[in-house]
Amino acid sequence: MSRSIIISSILHALLIMITAMSLPFLAKKPIDLPPIVSIELIQITDKTNIPFAPKAKKTIEKIKEKEKKLVSEQAPPKKIKKIKPDSVPMPDDEVKKLEKPKEDKQNPEKIDEEIKQVSEFEKDELFDPNNIAALIDKSKEEVAETTKKTNKVTQDQERSVENVGLSLSEEDALKAQIFGCWSIPLGLPYNENLLVRIKLKLKPDGSIISSEILDHARMNKPGQGFYKVLAESALRAIKLCQPLRVPSTGYERWKDLQLNFDAREMLEG
Amino acid sequence: MIKKIFLILIIFFPFNSYGLIKVDITRGNLNPLPLAVSPLAIDDNSKKEFEKILDKKNIGSEISTIVEKNLKTSGLFNPLNKEAFLQKPDIANLKPRFEDWQLIKAQALITGKVSYVDEKLRVEFRLWDILAGREMMALAFTTVPTNWRRVGHIISDKVYERLTGEKGYFDTRIIYVAEEGPKTQRVKKLAIMDQDGFNNKFLTLGNELVLTPRFNRTSQMVTYLSYFRNLPRVYLLDIETGTQEVVGDFPGMTFAPRFSPDGKKIIMSFAKDGNSDIYTMDLESRVVDRITNHPSIDTSPSYSPDGKYISFNSDRSGYQQIYVMDSNGKNVKRISFGNGLYGTPVWSPRGDLIAFTKLHKGKFYIGVMRTDGSGERLLTENFYQEAPSWSPNGRVLIFYRETKTDDKGEGFSAKLWSIDLTGYNERQVKTPTDASDPSWSSLLSN
Numbered sequence: 001m002s003r004s005i006i007i008s009s010i011l012h013a014l015l016i017m018i019t020a021m022s023l024p025f026l027a028k029k030p031i032d033l034p035p036i037v038s039i040e041l042i043q044i045t046d047k048t049n050i051p052f053a054p055k056a057k058k059t060i061e062k063i064k065e066k067e068k069k070l071v072s073e074q075a076p077p078k079k080i081k082k083i084k085p086d087s088v089p090m091p092d093d094e095v096k097k098l099e100k101p102k103e104d105k106q107n108p109e110k111i112d113e114e115i116k117q118v119s120e121f122e123k124d125e126l127f128d129p130n131n132i133a134a135l136i137d138k139s140k141e142e143v144a145e146t147t148k149k150t151n152k153v154t155q156d157q158e159r160s161v162e163n164v165g166l167s168l169s170e171e172d173a174l175k176a177q178i179f180g181c182w183s184i185p186l187g188l189p190y191n192e193n194l195l196v197r198i199k200l201k202l203k204p205d206g207s208i209i210s211s212e213i214l215d216h217a218r219m220n221k222p223g224q225g226f227y228k229v230l231a232e233s234a235l236r237a238i239k240l241c242q243p244l245r246v247p248s249t250g251y252e253r254w255k256d257l258q259l260n261f262d263a264r265e266m267l268e269g
Numbered sequence: 270m271i272k273k274i275f276l277i278l279i280i281f282f283p284f285n286s287y288g289l290i291k292v293d294i295t296r297g298n299l300n301p302l303p304l305a306v307s308p309l310a311i312d313d314n315s316k317k318e319f320e321k322i323l324d325k326k327n328i329g330s331e332i333s334t335i336v337e338k339n340l341k342t343s344g345l346f347n348p349l350n351k352e353a354f355l356q357k358p359d360i361a362n363l364k365p366r367f368e369d370w371q372l373i374k375a376q377a378l379i380t381g382k383v384s385y386v387d388e389k390l391r392v393e394f395r396l397w398d399i400l401a402g403r404e405m406m407a408l409a410f411t412t413v414p415t416n417w418r419r420v421g422h423i424i425s426d427k428v429y430e431r432l433t434g435e436k437g438y439f440d441t442r443i444i445y446v447a448e449e450g451p452k453t454q455r456v457k458k459l460a461i462m463d464q465d466g467f468n469n470k471f472l473t474l475g476n477e478l479v480l481t482p483r484f485n486r487t488s489q490m491v492t493y494l495s496y497f498r499n500l501p502r503v504y505l506l507d508i509e510t511g512t513q514e515v516v517g518d519f520p521g522m523t524f525a526p527r528f529s530p531d532g533k534k535i536i537m538s539f540a541k542d543g544n545s546d547i548y549t550m551d552l553e554s555r556v557v558d559r560i561t562n563h564p565s566i567d568t569s570p571s572y573s574p575d576g577k578y579i580s581f582n583s584d585r586s587g588y589q590q591i592y593v594m595d596s597n598g599k600n601v602k603r604i605s606f607g608n609g610l611y612g613t614p615v616w617s618p619r620g621d622l623i624a625f626t627k628l629h630k631g632k633f634y635i636g637v638m639r640t641d642g643s644g645e646r647l648l649t650e651n652f653y654q655e656a657p658s659w660s661p662n663g664r665v666l667i668f669y670r671e672t673k674t675d676d677k678g679e680g681f682s683a684k685l686w687s688i689d690l691t692g693y694n695e696r697q698v699k700t701p702t703d704a705s706d707p708s709w710s711s712l713l714s715n
Binding site: 187199225257 | 302376691
């Protein structure tokens with residue numbers, strides 16, 4: 001009798017153990033995939049300056065309270081002049097405006113003053129693709145003075161950006177400029193391989209020292225009339241556009257630039 | 270040891286090399302290209318001679334006006350206002366000051382000279398790339414003075430081809446049916462004119478009803494349908510010589526004869542034993558071949574430019590739709606699947622598109638689709654319009670449009686219109702009378 005009770009209790013204990021061990025695996029939630037979000041394509045700067053949503057205000061305030069205790073030894077934040085939305089932004093103002101978020105990371109107390117819904121209109125006013133690189137550069141200097149640890153990280157990031165090529169916003173600015181200058185010859189066939197590659201040597205201000213068509217020999221071959229027409233239209237576009245909208249820093253990385261002109265997408269309609 | 274140090278150096282040495290940055294430009298603008306058409310320079314002696322012969326004060330500026338108008342109507346160019354020009358024609362012709370033309374935002378410049386040489390008109394013209402600062406093309410030709418309008422058209426074609434990459438369509442003619450009189454008693458004559466509406470001529474007197482004139486793509490020959498003693502007759506007309514020839518008498522329901530791309534055959538539809546099918550006729554042997562054999566109504570055949578396929582419309586599915594088949598009548602395939610009725614398919618001279626008329630919810634549309642039926646695009650919508658015909662380069666369509674008759678039975682008119690493939694550049698082609706059934710010739714000069 002007692003033997004069977006022991007066996008039973010052992011088996012019960014075993015069963016409970018197995019259940020206890022296996023349950024967490026059974027209860028494991030499926031992989032939490034983020035919902036699909038529709039994305040609007042906008043020009044992205046290297047330094048993000050997103051207007052704060054009202055929801056974010058609460059979160060930021062919470063963080064602020066936590067951080068207050070931690071950063072209490074730090075110097076009090078600088079007072080920042082509020083810029084009236086309809087005042088004309090001077091070049092200096094723009095620098096300050098774009099610097100702020102960087103500083104906020106260090107010192108969240110400032111965020112409170114910064115929180116306001118920035119309208120699209122204001123964003124446009126502040127956005128100047130020609131000045132972005134200059135702003136990034138200045139902000140780097142500022143950050144270097146204040147914190148050394150984070151500086152190391154940002155420098156590494158900068159280097160990787162330099163080695164890869166133009167940033168998205170820099171490339172977009174350049175593309176947008178050339179899109180406007182390039183009159184596509186509409187008679188070209190869309191089903192032929194017509195890609196014109198042009199290598200440019202640029203001055204620091206974006207004007208062109210020399211332009212060279214990489215498949216130059218194809219220009220004068222018989223039966224390549226379409227290629228010639230496309231190449232000439234591309235050269236006209238570059239001439240019309242110069243000085244090109246290039247970043248104002250990092251001349252070394254973009255002094256040689258290759259533009260690939262491909263009209264198929266447009267011609268196909 | 271040295272190797273190890275070398276290896277460590279290689280691994281940890283911060284390389285700072287820059288790869289060539291490549292940027293893909295896949296979009297551009299479709300704005301018309303700004304260009305300057307400088308009046309052709311002319312010396313005093315030639316001016317006097319041409320004034321005597323042609324009764325035109327300055328033939329140089331007359332020719333440049335033709336070029337300007339042609340390029341503007343194409344929708345691809347924006348000729349700049351002559352008043353803004355800084356350089357005079359006679360100097361610009363020698364060597365343009367590119368800076369002056371850049372100032373007025375011209376990207377290309379046309380200059381030239383007209384002279385009277387051995388009782389003939391001699392024209393030299395040059396096309397300049399203003400931004401590159403170089404000559405793109407220089408040509409000269411000599412012709413009889415009365416041909417001066419064609420000189421303007423030929424210059425337009427050459428410039429168009431050099432700048433867009435495809436052949437022009439300006440040195441061409443349009444044949445059409447000129448209509449006069451009230452709707453119930455229309456007098457229909459065959460008429461021909463230049464593509465810009467000038468040099469209009471009537472080819473028939475209007476005693477008999479004429480229908481569906483169609484140009485031969487390889488020569489200045491036209492085929493058309495005319496009723497003789499209430500029976501349709503297919504004619505051939507040589508535009509150059511004016512000679513006319515009867516191809517044959519056909520049964521009652523004969524429609525739309527059209528040439529094969531090599532010009533050796535005529536393809537049409539007629540009803541035999543009450544059943545409309547598609548037939549071809551060899552113009553040399555006059556042998557008639559039956560292409561389709563189906564109890565439904567098959568009409569409006571049109572060859573592909575390589576002659577391998579035929580498009581036509583048929584109601585074999587219950588509604589009128591567009592079909593494509595091999596030139597021997599095999600492999601019939603329906604290609605139109607949209608809502609509404611589809612008719613008058615015409616294969617583009619480039620071979621890539623088929624133009625058609627569509628009737629949907631009481632409206633008529635002119636549209637294009639790829640030869641497999643995909644990519645349908647409706648270019649224009651109206652109360653009544655039909656019979657599209659392609660320009661020889663396959664970029665523009667000409668068709669006719671009728672206006673609604675009011676309650677009193679008045680206000681009816683039929684006019685020719687053209688539209689390009691973008692669908693934006695729609696224009697009326699002016700004709701002295703009402704007009705229908707246009708057909709565009711191939712280029713007169715190559």
